[in-house]
Amino acid sequence: MTSTLENTDCGYKMIIPVATEEESSINVRTIFSGPFVLPDGYTIVSAIYDISLPEQLSKPVTVKLEHCVDLNDEITASKMCFATAAIDLEKKVFVFDCVGGGSFPKGETYASLDINDSCLLCVLYRGSTRDTSMKYAGQCSYVRDYKNSWTMSILFTKHLSAHYKYTQSETVATIESHPFLFTRRKGDGELLMELDKFKNQMDLKGWKVAPLTPIPDVILKSQIDCVELQQEFGKLQCRIIPSIEFSVYVYDEDAATDEIDKYLDIGGTTSNIFIKRQRE
Structure with missing residues (x-):
């Protein structure tokens, strides 16, 4: 038995x-x-x-x-x-x-x-730094700051239930998990996600999406791969998980559409993440 x-x-x-x-x-x-x-x-x-x-x-x-x-x-x-x-x-x-x-x-x-x-x-x-067989996830959450204003966070982890549970435990907001793969680069380039197009503020029909912290040009696959290897046991914080963070808000009440639905085109990946908020 x-x-x-x-x-x-x-x-x-x-x-x-x-x-x-x-x-x-x-x-x-x-x-x-x-x-x-x-x-x-x-x-x-x-x-x-x-x-x-x-x-x-x-x-x-x-x-x-x-x-x-x-x-x-x-x-x-x-x-x-x-x-x-x-x-x-x-x-x-x-x-x-x-x-x-x-x-x-x-x-x-x-x-x-x-x-x-x-x-x-x-x-x-x-696997090598150019191996595309591993699955990853963008762990997305929104925290409401005040009316029509939110902080959006995306943490990049491996696509594992345990990693989703860990990131969920670190926020009061509900996490939405978006799986993706890295895609091959020309030549011998290391796999990475391209983030340079998100470094500046975006104006979108009465809405603004502005980086809250400096956005790196790239995040390497290897940066996500080694997050578990922390030599100071027990001191892991979400901040060491590769991430990006935006302020999403209505800045023009008259011009703002009822919803923002902005695709984040993260180069070097199959990621399918959208910024989505309903106007209050």
Whole structure:
């Protein structure tokens, strides 16, 4: 007999052999970032999970973790692995290494692995800075400042339920998640999103969209990829997640349309984000 422990908001599922003599306690803690070290050439493509198993389980536990790889062929699957971490007491970091086994079904967003012991577990992907197989998301929110004025924030994360939940926990507003891929650049250019066209204020039929903080010319894919690798554990703030922020407001009551519906053409991506607000 087995039982299932599932938390899709945090991106994991577990199939557990049922203990016959006494109940077993299994604890799973989802971690966004920490003092982690990865094998060269690998990127974390899941959340990190601290899994505590009881000693009396007679059979392995099947763990299924959500990943953000667009898994459409065997070559891509061959670049993926599960990894567990051991602590380096001298350097005060957790060092991840790939482990054998694991199933990475084509077309699915969960990979599975049988484990027998407690561990710190994640999924890794071996790809270059020009690899377009990973999925990302623009986590968008609006906070009302006063009548007909809002602050719009877009945080760029990996396309994972656990990352959505983390960004949602950091704001009072409702997050809208917009998935996207990076697109290949000519030559050997590193994948990036082009933001230079949003650096200046935009006037739109009685509305204004103005940057609240300086907008960078570009955000590199690699900047999003390494957010989890924070050496000062417990000090992660949303501000270190690559982001942009705008003030969206009506400046001309007579000329303003009832709705603003402005497409943000973020170059270098398949992003489909619109600024949308209804006039009050």
